[in-house]
Amino acid sequence: MSKHNGASNNNTLIPLTDNDGVQAVIGRDLHAFLEIGKDYSTWFKDMCQYGFSAGQDFSPISGNINGAGRPRTEHIVSLDMAKEISMIQRTEKGKQARAYFLECERKAKQPAALSGPELMAAALVEAQSTLRALESKTRELEAPAKSWNTMAAQGGDYSVSAAAKTLSRDPSIRIGRDQLFRFMSEVGWIFRTKGHRAHWEAYQAKAIETGRLAHKLSRPFLNEKSGEMEQPAPTVRITPKGLHELHVLLGGSEQQPLEVAA
Known part of the structure; x- marks a missing residue:
């Protein structure tokens, strides 16, 4: 179940939706921001031809999510699909939208603020974990550079x-x-x-x-x-x-x- 939270944050570039705990975006909001020159339904059908799958990349929802106006078909779009759609447009608006979604994902991965004692306990656990995993992590970090150099x-x-x-x-x-x-x-x-x-x-x-x-x-x-x-x-x-x-x-x-x- 999704919850549209764009109305509560006027500073949001493109309103986000909580889709069962995962960040997503409403298709019409993305369409409006990208300033597409064709109607939403036609544009969305065109985008689906790039291989996106219902239930995996997007989910149709019926009704008007804003609670007013004539009911119409909406789509909840994953951020991965939204990033790719933005890139496909090959416009400045598309570049701006893709960068925005990447930043949203980065912020979502940031840990919540902790109290002083919680920070100390977390730091201790992190230090112990780092010592145990150092050798494995080093191999993991070396792999990409080795791959590029080998090729x-x-x-x-x-x-x-x-x-x-x-x-x-x-x-x-x-x-x-x-x-x-x-x-x-x-x-x-x-x-x-x-x-x-x-x-x-x-x-x-x-x-x-x-x-x-x-x-x-x-x-x-x-x-x-x-x-x-x-x-x-x-x-x-x-x-x-x-x-x-x-x-x-x-x-x-x-x-x-x-x-x-x-």
Whole structure:
């Protein structure tokens, strides 16, 4: 069950909603802030085509949550979906909204204020826990930098899934395989073919020739129904140069710069 709390805080950039203890946003509030040039229902249907799922990324709710006016369909949108939608707009308002949601998540993770004795007890527990976990934490912190340096040294190309996992090691980036495909499509690196074997392909001029992406060809296989050899669609691979540019485009900040091998 959600509770809309935007009316009580006039300083809120975009009102947030408490969706069973998790921060979320009302779709119409986001639509209004982004200053979209089409009606809400059409725009939201367009956004859902990017692979968002009802019940996971958003939840429809009936009625008027503000308690007045004609009932209409609303949507409770997760902050992850709201961030991605904001990024998709590729506008200053979109950038501002994404930064705002990231800040909301950061503040939500901050601990509540403690009394003096509580702070002392918490500090003692934290110190003991830190000593026990130091070795494990050190390995964990070294892994991202090692991953970036190793890839630079190898100078190979990488699957979209592996690239998404590596990019997400930067605390400023949180992206999955499918989201990365959609992002590369938004920046004009790849496109989706049509037909019963639709797949992603890289643009020759903007992605292949610039060294951002590569195509990996698979072995032909025998189609048992037709009795003929068929060539599978090429697989999109991300080069170190492309990975570095994606790191910048996605707002990466804390990782070491990726030095692309010549």
